[in-house]
Amino acid sequence: MTNKKPTLIQLVTIAHHDTDAQLAKHYNVVQLKNGPEHDATIAKVRADVEVMVTSATQPTSADLIDQFPNLKAICSFGVGYDSLDVKHAQKKGIQVSNTPDVLNDCVADHAFGLLLATARRLGHADRFVRDNLWGSDQRFPLGVKVSHKKLGIVGLGRIGMAIAQRAAGFDMDIRYHNRTPRSETNLTYEPSLHALAEWADFLVIATVGGPSTRGLIDAEVLKALGPKGIIINISRGSVIDEDALVQALQEGVLGGAGLDVYENEPKVPDALKTMDNVLLAPHIASATVETRIAMAELVFSNVDAFAATGKVITPIPTL
Numbered sequence: 001m002t003n004k005k006p007t008l009i010q011l012v013t014i015a016h017h018d019t020d021a022q023l024a025k026h027y028n029v030v031q032l033k034n035g036p037e038h039d040a041t042i043a044k045v046r047a048d049v050e051v052m053v054t055s056a057t058q059p060t061s062a063d064l065i066d067q068f069p070n071l072k073a074i075c076s077f078g079v080g081y082d083s084l085d086v087k088h089a090q091k092k093g094i095q096v097s098n099t100p101d102v103l104n105d106c107v108a109d110h111a112f113g114l115l116l117a118t119a120r121r122l123g124h125a126d127r128f129v130r131d132n133l134w135g136s137d138q139r140f141p142l143g144v145k146v147s148h149k150k151l152g153i154v155g156l157g158r159i160g161m162a163i164a165q166r167a168a169g170f171d172m173d174i175r176y177h178n179r180t181p182r183s184e185t186n187l188t189y190e191p192s193l194h195a196l197a198e199w200a201d202f203l204v205i206a207t208v209g210g211p212s213t214r215g216l217i218d219a220e221v222l223k224a225l226g227p228k229g230i231i232i233n234i235s236r237g238s239v240i241d242e243d244a245l246v247q248a249l250q251e252g253v254l255g256g257a258g259l260d261v262y263e264n265e266p267k268v269p270d271a272l273k274t275m276d277n278v279l280l281a282p283h284i285a286s287a288t289v290e291t292r293i294a295m296a297e298l299v300f301s302n303v304d305a306f307a308a309t310g311k312v313i314t315p316i317p318t319l
C-alpha cells in the first residue's frame with residue numbers, strides 16, 4: 001500500500017511525549033539528521049516535502065529551504081527567528097510560524113531570576129558555601145539591592161512587557177527603549193538607548209536578534225550603564241558586543257552581567273567564567289517542562305491548522 005500523505009521534514013526533535021503521533025496525523029514524517037545520511041535523505045524526499053519543522057536555534061538557511069521545491073510551510077519551535085531565513089521563505093510564498101506568547105512567563109521569570117541572582121551574587125554565594133569558605137576568614141562581598149531601583153528594558157515586546165510586570169512587583173522604576181514607543185503602556189519611553197543605560201541601575205535586553213540589532217549594546221552603552229550597573233541578556237548573544245562586554249567587566253567599567261545567551265553558543269568566553277560578578281546560564285530561558293510542552297503543542301497546532309486549512313495559526317509577520 002502506498003503512503004499518500006505529504007511529507008513533513010523535521011530538522012529538530014521536539015521533546016514531547018506525543019510528538020510522533022501528533023506529527024504523523026497528517027504527514028509522512030522524515031527526520032533530517034546531520035551526518036552521512038543528510039544529503040541522501042534530502043535527495044529521497046525533496047519533491048514530497050510540504051512542511052518543515054525547525055527551531056529557533058536550528059540554522060535554517062535559504063539554501064536548505066531551496067532544496068524543497070514544494071515546501072509550503074515552516075513551523076518553528078521558539079520565538080526568535082534570526083537563524084531562519086524568514087524573508088527568503090516568505091518571498092517564495094512559504095508560510096512561517098513560530099511559538100510566541102506561550103513562553104513569555106518563563107523567559108521573563110528567568111530574566112528576573114538572572115537579575116536577582118547577579119545583583120545578590122547567588123552563583124558566587126553557592127560556590128562560597130560548597131567550597132567551605134563560610135566560616136573562614138574570607139568575607140562574602142555585599143550584593144546590590146534590587147527593589148526600588150531603576151530598570152531599563154531594551155525591547156519592550158511580549159517578553160519585555162512580562163519582565164516589566166515582574167519588576168513592578170519589586171517597586172522598580174521602569175523605562176524602556178524600542179525603535180517606536182508602545183501606545184498601550186504608561187511606562188516611560190526613552191528614545192535614546194544611551195540615555196536609558198545612563199539612567200538605569202539594571203539594563204535588561206529583551207529585543208530581537210539578527211542583523212538589525214547586532215552589536216546594539218556596544219562599549220559606549222556599557223560605559224553609560226557604569227561601574228555599578230548590571231546588564232542582563234535573555235535575547236540573543238549577537239545583541240551585545242561580547243568583546244566590549246568582557247573588556248568592560250575586566251576594567252570595572254561595568255558592575256556585573258547575567259547572561260543566558262552568547263555570540264557563539266555553546267562557546268562562552270573563558271574570561272567570563274572567572275568573574276564572580278557574572279552569572280552564566282546555558283540558553284535556558286524557556287526551558288521548563290510546562291513551557292516546552294506548550295511550545296511543542298503550538299508547533300503541532302500550526303502543523304494541524306496548515307493541514308486542515310492551508311494556514312498556520314501564529315505566522316511571523318511579513319518581513
Ligand code: NDP
Binds near residue numbers: 156208212216260285
Ligand atoms: P517581540 O517581537 O514581541 O519584541 C521585540 C521587541 O524588540 C519589540 O518591542 C521591538 O520594538 C524591539 N526591537 C526590535 N528591534 C529593535 C531595535 N533595533 N532596537 C530596540 N528595540 C528593538 O519579541 P518577543 O518579546 O516575543 O521576543 C524577543 C526575543 O527574545 C526573541 O526575538 C528571541 O531572540 C528572544 N528569546 C530568547 C529566549 C531564550 O531562551 N533566551 C526565549 C525566547 C525568546 P520596535 O519594533 O518598536 O523596535
